Amino acid sequence: MHLSICFILCVGLAIVSSRDVEKSKRPLFSENFISHINSAQSKWKAGPNKFQTWTKSAVKRLMGVHKDHFIQIKNLDPIVHEVPNDLPTNFDAREQWPNCPSVKEVRDQGSCGSCWAFGAVEAMSDRICIASKGSKIVHISA
Numbered sequence: 281m282h283l284s285i286c287f288i289l290c291v292g293l294a295i296v297s298s299r300d301v302e303k304s305k306r307p308l309f310s311e312n313f314i315s316h317i318n319s320a321q322s323k324w325k326a327g328p329n330k331f332q333t334w335t336k337s338a339v340k341r342l343m344g345v346h347k348d349h350f351i352q353i354k355n356l357d358p359i360v361h362e363v364p365n366d367l368p369t370n371f372d373a374r375e376q377w378p379n380c381p382s383v384k385e386v387r388d389q390g391s392c393g394s395c396w397a398f399g400a401v402e403a404m405s406d407r408i409c410i411a412s413k414g415s416k417i418v419h420i421s422a
Contacts, residue, residue: 308336323372342391373406379414382406 309332317326331339373383382405389398401420408416 308332308334308339343395377406377410377414380406380409381417382409382419 309328314326314328377383382402385402387398387402389395392398405418405420408418408420
C-alpha cells in the first residue's frame with residue numbers, strides 16, 4: 281500500500297515537472313502574439329525576429345544579472361509628480377526629429393548584458409543630434 285502511494289506520488293511529480301519544462305521551452309513569441317500587437321496599433325509593424333523562437337530562460341541570460349545578485353530594495357515612499365495638463369495625446373520622436381537617424385535606431389547589443397551602457401550612449405547620440413538640429417550626427421559606441 282505504501283509503495284503504491286509512493287509510486288503514484290512520484291508519477292504525479294514527474295508529470296508536473298515535465299509540464300514546467302515543456303512550458304519553459306515554449307517560444308516567447310507566436311504568430312498570434314505578433315498579430316495581436318499589430319492589431320492594437322498602427323505606428324509600427326511587429327514581425328518575426330531572432331528572438332521569436334527563444335525561450336524565456338534564453339532571453340533571461342541576455343539580461344546581464346545573475347539571479348543570486350539581486351539586491352532587495354526596501355519599500356520607499358512614492359514620489360508624487362504633478363502631470364501637466366497640456367501633454368500631447370501622441371508623440372513620436374521619429375517624426376519630431378526626422379533629421380536624426382539615431383532616434384530611429386534600435387541597436388543590437390547581442391549577449392553583452394550591458395544595456396545600461398548602450399542606453400546611455402544611444403541617448404548621448406540622440407541628444408547631440410537633436411541639440412545641433414541634425415547638423416551633428418554621431419554614433420557613440422559602448
